[in-house]
Amino acid sequence: MNATTEIAEATHTLAVLVDDEPGVLARVIGLFSGRGYNIESLTVSSVDTAAHLSRITIVTTGTPLIIAQIKAQLGRLVPVHSVHDLTLEGPHLERELALIKIRNVGEHRIEALRIADMFRARAIDSTLESFVFELTGSPSKITAFVELMSALGAIEVSRTGVVAIARGSNLDMPVFSTLEVNRKKAKQPAGKKAQKKV
Amino acid sequence: MATPRTPHTRKPDAQMNGAAIILKALQDQGVEVVFGYPGGAVLPIYDEIFKSNRIRHILVRHEQAAVHAAEGYARSTGKVGCVLVTSGPGATNAVTGLTDALMDSIPIVCLTGQVPTHLIGNDAFQEADTTGITRPCTKHNYLVKDVTRLADTIHEAVYVATTGRPGPVVVDLPKDILFAEGPYYAPNGNAHPSYKPQVKGDESAIERAVDLLAKAKRPIFYGGGGLINAGPKASKLYAELVRLTQAPTTLTLMGLGAYPSQDRQFLGMLGMHGTYEANLAMYNCDVMINIGARFDDRVTGRIADFSPNSTKVHVDIDPSSINKNVVVDLPIIGDAANVLEQMIKVWKAKGYKANAKPLEKWWAQIEKWRERKCLAFTEDTSIIKPQHAIKRLYELTRDRDTYITTEVGQHQMWAAQYFGFEEPNRWMTSGGLGTMGYGLPAAMGVQIAHPDSTVIDIAGEASYLMNIQELSTLAQYRLPVKSFIVNNQWMGMVRQWQELNHGGRYSESYSESLPDFIKVAEAFGGVGLRAETVDQLDDVIMEMLETDRFVLADIMVKKDENCFPMIPSGAAHYEMLLGPDDKAELETSENGMVLV
Ligand SMILES: Cc1ncc(C[n+]2csc(CCOP(=O)(O)OP(=O)(O)O)c2C)c(N)n1
Ligand SMILES: [Mg+2]
Numbered sequence: 021m022n023a024t025t026e027i028a029e030a031t032h033t034l035a036v037l038v039d040d041e042p043g044v045l046a047r048v049i050g051l052f053s054g055r056g057y058n059i060e061s062l063t064v065s066s067v068d069t070a071a072h073l074s075r076i077t078i079v080t081t082g083t084p085l086i087i088a089q090i091k092a093q094l095g096r097l098v099p100v101h102s103v104h105d106l107t108l109e110g111p112h113l114e115r116e117l118a119l120i121k122i123r124n125v126g127e128h129r130i131e132a133l134r135i136a137d138m139f140r141a142r143a144i145d146s147t148l149e150s151f152v153f154e155l156t157g158s159p160s161k162i163t164a165f166v167e168l169m170s171a172l173g174a175i176e177v178s179r180t181g182v183v184a185i186a187r188g189s190n191l192d193m194p195v196f197s198t199l200e201v202n203r204k205k206a207k208q209p210a211g212k213k214a215q216k217k218v
Numbered sequence: 219m220a221t222p223r224t225p226h227t228r229k230p231d232a233q234m235n236g237a238a239i240i241l242k243a244l245q246d247q248g249v250e251v252v253f254g255y256p257g258g259a260v261l262p263i264y265d266e267i268f269k270s271n272r273i274r275h276i277l278v279r280h281e282q283a284a285v286h287a288a289e290g291y292a293r294s295t296g297k298v299g300c301v302l303v304t305s306g307p308g309a310t311n312a313v314t315g316l317t318d319a320l321m322d323s324i325p326i327v328c329l330t331g332q333v334p335t336h337l338i339g340n341d342a343f344q345e346a347d348t349t350g351i352t353r354p355c356t357k358h359n360y361l362v363k364d365v366t367r368l369a370d371t372i373h374e375a376v377y378v379a380t381t382g383r384p385g386p387v388v389v390d391l392p393k394d395i396l397f398a399e400g401p402y403y404a405p406n407g408n409a410h411p412s413y414k415p416q417v418k419g420d421e422s423a424i425e426r427a428v429d430l431l432a433k434a435k436r437p438i439f440y441g442g443g444g445l446i447n448a449g450p451k452a453s454k455l456y457a458e459l460v461r462l463t464q465a466p467t468t469l470t471l472m473g474l475g476a477y478p479s480q481d482r483q484f485l486g487m488l489g490m491h492g493t494y495e496a497n498l499a500m501y502n503c504d505v506m507i508n509i510g511a512r513f514d515d516r517v518t519g520r521i522a523d524f525s526p527n528s529t530k531v532h533v534d535i536d537p538s539s540i541n542k543n544v545v546v547d548l549p550i551i552g553d554a555a556n557v558l559e560q561m562i563k564v565w566k567a568k569g570y571k572a573n574a575k576p577l578e579k580w581w582a583q584i585e586k587w588r589e590r591k592c593l594a595f596t597e598d599t600s601i602i603k604p605q606h607a608i609k610r611l612y613e614l615t616r617d618r619d620t621y622i623t624t625e626v627g628q629h630q631m632w633a634a635q636y637f638g639f640e641e642p643n644r645w646m647t648s649g650g651l652g653t654m655g656y657g658l659p660a661a662m663g664v665q666i667a668h669p670d671s672t673v674i675d676i677a678g679e680a681s682y683l684m685n686i687q688e689l690s691t692l693a694q695y696r697l698p699v700k701s702f703i704v705n706n707q708w709m710g711m712v713r714q715w716q717e718l719n720h721g722g723r724y725s726e727s728y729s730e731s732l733p734d735f736i737k738v739a740e741a742f743g744g745v746g747l748r749a750e751t752v753d754q755l756d757d758v759i760m761e762m763l764e765t766d767r768f769v770l771a772d773i774m775v776k777k778d779e780n781c782f783p784m785i786p787s788g789a790a791h792y793e794m795l796l797g798p799d800d801k802a803e804l805e806t807s808e809n810g811m812v813l814v
Contacts, residue, residue: 085545
């Protein structure tokens with residue numbers, strides 16, 4: 021047996037907790053490009069400002085061996101705290117936010133609104149010949165909505181990529197220091213905190 | 219890192235400028251020697267070096283050589299190697315060395331100068347995006363933008379470079395940070411909040427591994443550079459376990475010295491230019507215990523036919539090495555020394571004995587392979603055979619305290635085949651990257667660490683020209699490094715591939731216009747010697763060894779000798795070419811041709 025044996029590829033959603041420091045995203049992206057792995061979607065944002073932690077959600081495809089390699093390679097980066105394979109670890113939620121601008125007039129405009137209503141998309145901007153819809157949901161729901169809109173006019177789409185979290189009460193990647201520091205801050209007189217910053 | 223990870227709760231030990239903080243931190247980390255080259259961006263550090271005398275600075279002649287020297291220093295001592303270079307070209311010149319250290323897992327801390335923080339991004343004079351350029355060729359890197367983080371960053375850099383799977387770490391230092399006054403914090407043992415490599419192996423996996431070993435009929439140990447990185451203790455434990463189990467062992471190029479070469483249980487190096495017995499034992503074994511090796515393509519040959527019928531155990535400190543090239547049955551994450559200790563304990567606790575009957579059969583088979591004498595070569599009475607040159611060098615240095623470095627090419631493989639190593643840390647070679655020009659600066663670093671030992675760079679004439687400027691460093695520090703130039707007047711390894719794979723069209727592989735190495739030696743202040751015939755060889759070697767200055771021994775060898783045994787690219791272990799007469803039997807396959 022060997023690593024190149026052909027086995028079906030599958031899509032995995034990885035959650036990665038990293039130090040929020042310059043270059044960390046470049047490190048993760050460089051790893052994927054340097055080793056020839058796929059990135060279908062990547063989102064990142066700070067989740068714990070006090071502990072300087074960011075959470076990266078990566079959607080990638082590969083054989084089980086490649087996925088295991090990706091996780092091991094990510095885990096080996098010095099600023100990476102933990103890597104969770106949400107796809108393997110159990111049921112999880114995936115959501116994406118999209119902003120869709122559609123330009124059209126007449127009947128198509130009304131149809132667009134009707135479909136938006138069905139998808140629970142909100143119109144958050146409007147002119148006489150355009151709407152901007154805001155929609156959250158699974159990536160496939162958003163794709164379906166975008167396809168329908170494209171039949172009704174010229175469109176522009178901005179999507180965030182997937183964010184994901186495991187279902188259930190377990191906190192696999194807890195964020196606590198924000199809270200701790202907030203609590204400490206609350207106890208401290210304001211002047212002292214300001215002083216410390218200087 | 220721009221932002222402090224956690225607010226400082228410790229009290230600083232002292233206030234000083236950034237340059238002084240760096241030197242103090244290095245000193246507190248036990249760094250005694252820095253290999254470097256000055257320039258505008260690092261002048262404040264050089265000023266501190268001048269004032270303090272705390273750290274010995276070795277002035278190289280090219281930044282690439284600084285890194286290789288630090289590698290030689292690190293690999294021969296087990297300590298971290300330290301490098302200091304300026305911004306821009308200083309940093310870019312260091313890139314080859316950093317990549318080399320990454321590929322061979324050598325602990326290096328490389329300090330690079332940088333333009334002042336307010337100029338970063340402005341294409342300032344001698345600005346390069348050093349953290350960007352070195353991100354893929356370091357284990358980790360830092361840009362220090364806040365002097366209060368400086369001391370901890372240096373401590374952390376040493377910690378990251380030396381723990382887990384070692385590797386190079388770059389710390390990029392803007393010039394204003396070097397001037398800024400800031401707090402010095404001593405190391406507090408709390409080096410990194412999240413980077414904590416697993417060093418102890420999983421108990422139940424270890425039990426299963428030992429069980430497999432005890433029941434094996436045709437076991438083999440396959441040890442790699444990880445054994446060397448885990449410290450001399452790992453090699454001792456490795457030998458103990460190999461002897462307890464009576465199993466044969468082979469070693470990779472990077473692992474040579476981890477097991478005594480003269481021992482009966484050692485089958486020699488494996489892989490592309492490994493021995494017949496090692497490769498066939500790997501192919502035919504039923505249980506393979508890999509300790510600290512990474513199933514490199516130079517070792518496995520054609521993956522599909524790599525040891526097809528064995529149960530494979532893989533011990534490695536780096537989880538990403540597991541199942542990367544070869545799927546193994548039992549992975550164990552941990553430090554080689556720890557895991558070996560655990561394995562020996564289990565072996566003894568369970569009262570296991572070497573599996574005498576099947577082992578006897580296995581050894582009988584191995585002895586048959588050994589009888590092929592794959593490293594035999596036809597001696598010549600007048601022309602020096604390169605293999606003979608290295609064999610004699612080995613025999614004439616056996617009672618000495620010797621360290622060997624190499625360049626890259628045929629001579630490197632011959633050195634691996636014909637020079638025996640009885641203990642770890644004696645053999646320094648560029649394995650993963652295969653960097654021509656590694657050997658001379660690496661030897662320099664070794665000699666700095668071991669001033670009274672015999673340090674020899676086994677070189678090819680083409681490689682030697684790649685960092686020949688370092689002869690000037692040898693002269694300055696009176697380093698009696700011996701260069702043993704196996705001079706075939708060809709880029710021999712390139713010529714060999716062109717002969718085997720490209721119809722003998724020797725495109726650009728002749729070492730044209732070589733200098734007179736004797737004159738070169740003399741010009742730099744050393745001693746030049748030459749051997750042109752077999753009967754001159756021993757005298758030249760002895761004279762080289764007895765000279766207490768640096769020596770270039772120009773050994774004129776047979777020009778068109780090829781390096782055998784050889785597994786052609788893309789072939790399997792059982793498809794070895796044993797000598798020139800085998801050549802016709804096996805053409806390199808089309809798939810193999812594209813491989814490097
Ligand atoms: C920096 C670098 N450039 C190119 C190569 C490719 N290469 C591998 S071996 C070799 C020839 C080495 O010639 P020499 O040093 O004379 O050693 P020989 O093979 O003749 O013993 C070359 C060019 C390399 N390994 N490193
Ligand atoms: Mg040559």
